Amino acid sequence: MTGRERTIRAIRFQDPDRIPLNLWVHKAAALRYGPALEELLARHPQDIVRIHGPMDRVFYADVYKPGMYTDQWGSAWQVLQEGMIGEVKVPALPDPAGVRDYVLPVDLLAPEWKAGGRVVGEKIADARRSGQFIAAGQIEVFQRMQFIRGTENLFYDLGEQNENLLLLRDKVVEYFHRYLDFWLPLDVDALTFYDDWGSQLSLLISPIMWRELFKPVYREFVDRIKQAGKFVFFHSDGHILELYEDFIGLGVDAVNSQVWCIGLEKAAPYAGRMTFWGEIDRQNILAFGGPGDVRDAARRMRDAFHRRGGLIGQSVAGVDVPLENIRAILEGWNE
Numbered sequence: 001m002t003g004r005e006r007t008i009r010a011i012r013f014q015d016p017d018r019i020p021l022n023l024w025v026h027k028a029a030a031l032r033y034g035p036a037l038e039e040l041l042a043r044h045p046q047d048i049v050r051i052h053g054p055m056d057r058v059f060y061a062d063v064y065k066p067g068m069y070t071d072q073w074g075s076a077w078q079v080l081q082e083g084m085i086g087e088v089k090v091p092a093l094p095d096p097a098g099v100r101d102y103v104l105p106v107d108l109l110a111p112e113w114k115a116g117g118r119v120v121g122e123k124i125a126d127a128r129r130s131g132q133f134i135a136a137g138q139i140e141v142f143q144r145m146q147f148i149r150g151t152e153n154l155f156y157d158l159g160e161q162n163e164n165l166l167l168l169r170d171k172v173v174e175y176f177h178r179y180l181d182f183w184l185p186l187d188v189d190a191l192t193f194y195d196d197w198g199s200q201l202s203l204l205i206s207p208i209m210w211r212e213l214f215k216p217v218y219r220e221f222v223d224r225i226k227q228a229g230k231f232v233f234f235h236s237d238g239h240i241l242e243l244y245e246d247f248i249g250l251g252v253d254a255v256n257s258q259v260w261c262i263g264l265e266k267a268a269p270y271a272g273r274m275t276f277w278g279e280i281d282r283q284n285i286l287a288f289g290g291p292g293d294v295r296d297a298a299r300r301m302r303d304a305f306h307r308r309g310g311l312i313g314q315s316v317a318g319v320d321v322p323l324e325n326i327r328a329i330l331e332g333w334n335e
Contacts, residue, residue: 002131003047004189010309011231011253011275018334019306019313020047020133022278023326027064028083028319036323044330048312049132051123051188054116055105055179056138057085072105072112075147083319091150096157099164102148104175113182124187135233136188139179141217142195144172158205158213166213173217180224190231190253193218198238200261207242215246222250233277244270256314260285260297264304272307278314280329287320291328298332 001009001017009016023046030037052059055072062069064083070076074092079085093102127134145168146154157165183191197203203210222232234247235256247255248270255274259267260281267276280286280297289297298313305311313333317326 003045004131004133006047007133007312008189008231010312013272013307013309015308019302019311021330021333022046022048022050022312022314023317023329024050024314025317026083026319028081029317029321029326031083032319033323033326037317037326040323040327040330045130047133048135048314049123049127049130050192051120051127051134051136052138053120053136053183054112058138059116071147073144073148081319088147088150091153092148093168094150094153096149096153096162096164099168099171102168102171104171106175106178120186128187133190134188135190135192136186137179137183137191138194139176139191139221140194141169141172141176142197142214144175145169148172155204158209161213169213169217173220176221177224180221184224184228184230188230190233191221191225193221193232193234193236193252195235196237197243198236198240198258198261200239202239203242204238207246210243211246215250218250222252226251235277241266244274248274254312258283259301259304264300268304271305272310275310275312276301276305277312280315282316282318282321286315286325286329287318289325291324294325294328295332295335298329299335302333 003020006016006018007020010020021044025037057063063085064079066079066082068076068078075088076090077086078089093099124134148168149157180191197210225232231253232251233254233256234252236243237258239262240257241262244255253275254277256277256279258279259276261283280294280301285293285297302311315329317329
């Protein structure tokens, strides 16, 4: 069974031969461990590969270099540690009055994709030769709005719900529809959303506001992706339990969330209704536990979520995760 076949069976609850593997390795961790990590990954081939393209943040080397850089949207970022993504220090639109005249980089799509499309094509071809499932793209409506306005500014906008907020949202939505025009014809298996909606304890905004302002936008995108015959994967950090039912209703196939932040016992009732795309607790277990703790966490997640499938062995190898714990991640899911 190939990685692609295994992952599709997991998503469809059709008894894959084992739990698919999908380790996210931070650039800083790769720099820290070097060949030792490369050798470990070579012994544990990944079933899922994430492919980013031009205009996606992590496609560019500058996002990992210490110092300041300005993105294509006009926001200035600061990176403090090599291999880590920084944060916006000077947003493109600190004054909400500028939203109406703000021009998103829609016209950059064509030249950017012309220049970087070959790289994307080569990655897709490599994944197909390896039999991997391809989760592509980086659709981030809420996060991109934060990067453009600044997080604090955007939350003021949300509190006021002024016309500038809706105008900015609609401009970002327009951009990502154009973005899908490029991705959907490509030979990829899933399109991926990256919008963090949770704090440690709750949603960042009320579920009523989320359903009013953002759910209709996601429905537009999900419907297009489904019509193209592709799966929908959604990454969202924090305590997002209140959105699970909405994700299921939208047709999201796999959700990557911090189930240990939410609580396994609270997330478990959704097992069999959506695929849990990881993850083992990176706040505590991966960074501060030992290999035995990691393996026990994987076992507990199998017990909570695996229902003839419905579980992908995903987790994050950050710079603070010991190499022996990374090995335990790769081995523990299928023990």
